[in-house]
Each structure stands twice: as C-alpha cells, then as structure tokens.
Amino acid sequence: MSALVLALGAGAVIGLALGALGGGGGMLAVPALIYLLGLDPTSAATASLLIVSATSLTALTRHAGAVAWRTGVAFAAAGVVPAIAAAALARFIPNAVLTGSFAMIAAAAGIAMLRSTQLVEPASTGTVLTARRVGLSKVLTAGAGLGTVTGLLGVGGGFLAVPTLVTVLKLRMGVAIGTSLFVISINSAAALATRLATAQLTLDWRIIGPFAGAALLGAWDGKRLSGKVSTATLKRIFACLLFGLAAFMFIDAVVRPH
Secondary structure, three states, rough: OHHHHHHHHHHHHHHHHHHHHOHHHHHHHHHHHHHHHHOOOHHHHHHHHHHHHHHHHHHHHHHHHHOHHHHHHHHHHHHHHHHHHHHHHHHOOOOOHHHHHHHHHHHHHHHHHHHHHHOOOOOOOOOOOOOOOOOOOHHHHOOOOOOOOHHHHOOHHHHHHHHHHHHHHOOOOHHHHHHHHHHHHHHHHHHHHHHHOOOOOOOOOOHHHHHHHHHHHHHHHHHHHHHOHHHHHHHHHHHHHHHHHHHHHHHHHHHHOO
C-alpha cells in the first residue's frame, strides 16, 4: 500500500477522533508515523505535534460555542512551560526509552477512555467551580502533566484533559471536549515551536502534508460523527486500538534494536 494512501487513511482516523472526542487522535498519530510511514520517533513526535496543533484548532472551530474559555486559559497556562521543557529535553532521550514511554502512556490513555465512558455529566452551565471547591493544586497538576506528555511524546493529551475537566471542574461533557481542544491547541503549538527551534529535523512534507490534510477534514466531520455514534462507543473503540498499540510498541521497545 502506498505511503500516500496510508497517510490519508491514518490522518482521517486521527482527525475524526479529535473532532468527536476532544482527544485520543494524537495517541494514534505517532505510531502511525513510525510504523506505517517510516519516521523515527523524534521526527514522528514533531510531525505529530504539527498535525495535532492544526487539527485541534480546526476541530475547535466546530466546538467554539461550547468552550469554557477562562478555564481553558488557566488549564493551558499550567501546561505551557512543562510542554516547552519536555520538548527541549526529548531530543536527548534514546528512541527505545521514548517508544517504551509512549507504550505506557497509550495504555494509560486506553484506561482513561474506558473510565470516562462511565462519567456522569454534572448538571452544570459549563463554568468552572471556584478553586476552593475543586482544589487549585489538582487543576495545576493536571495541566502540568498534560503539558509534559505533549512536549515529550508529541501527543495532545486530551485523554487526560477531558476526564479532568468533567470530574474535577464539573464541566458538561460537550464543554469539556471543546475546552480540551483549546488546551491541546495551545500546548501542542508551544511544544512544536520548541522542537523546531532546538532540533535539527527535516520533515518529509510528501507524507506530512496529505496526513495533515486528511486529519483536518476528519476533524471538521468529527462532531457530526459524535452525533451519530455514542461517545461511549467511540471511546471503547479507540481504547481497544490504544491497548493494541501499547502492547505492540512495548514489545518493539524491548526486542528491536534502536
């Protein structure tokens, strides 16, 4: 199968995930770029950040009416510095360690997605609760953790953001998805700028261009997909994909020489 067809197919799936769920697509982007399209882990993470940034921003335009903006700004602000620091450090980490770390994060993302299918939406107007009631430290910790994962591995981190926004900040699921897309856009852009400024990379636009284009189109239609298929069903499907990827990448990190 040609690289162009693979790039278009993988990009479409990732865009649909981001548009429908507010996260999860970035976890598929890196392994697709490595194992289907032949990029090394460092280049794949950088290309993924570019794709996730553009795709999240596109999906955000479809969810702009359901975003808790002040909450999103606070959440993103907590993650920007960790995202920049992790992106700067990533180039010093061996590929095998990055692959193994990605496998563990993919498994965690799958578990988070399955757990989030059981979340009960709060009866909320979509505004954040006061820091005294939710615990400011929890918000800052979640934001910093999301930023670190984004910068280090090139994923958006929506699998962390959406459950946190629903369970800790008591946002409705629809508002959590929109807010998550805003946070992902900010953190991914910060990490991408750092990687481009600190690493000597040559990105293959013959692969990344079609991949990103298909992802953008998928992100635009993702919200429509979420209206036809239940969010819980979509999350279960992506959780199964993530568990499979986690197992494959862990074996690859241990067995294959890097």
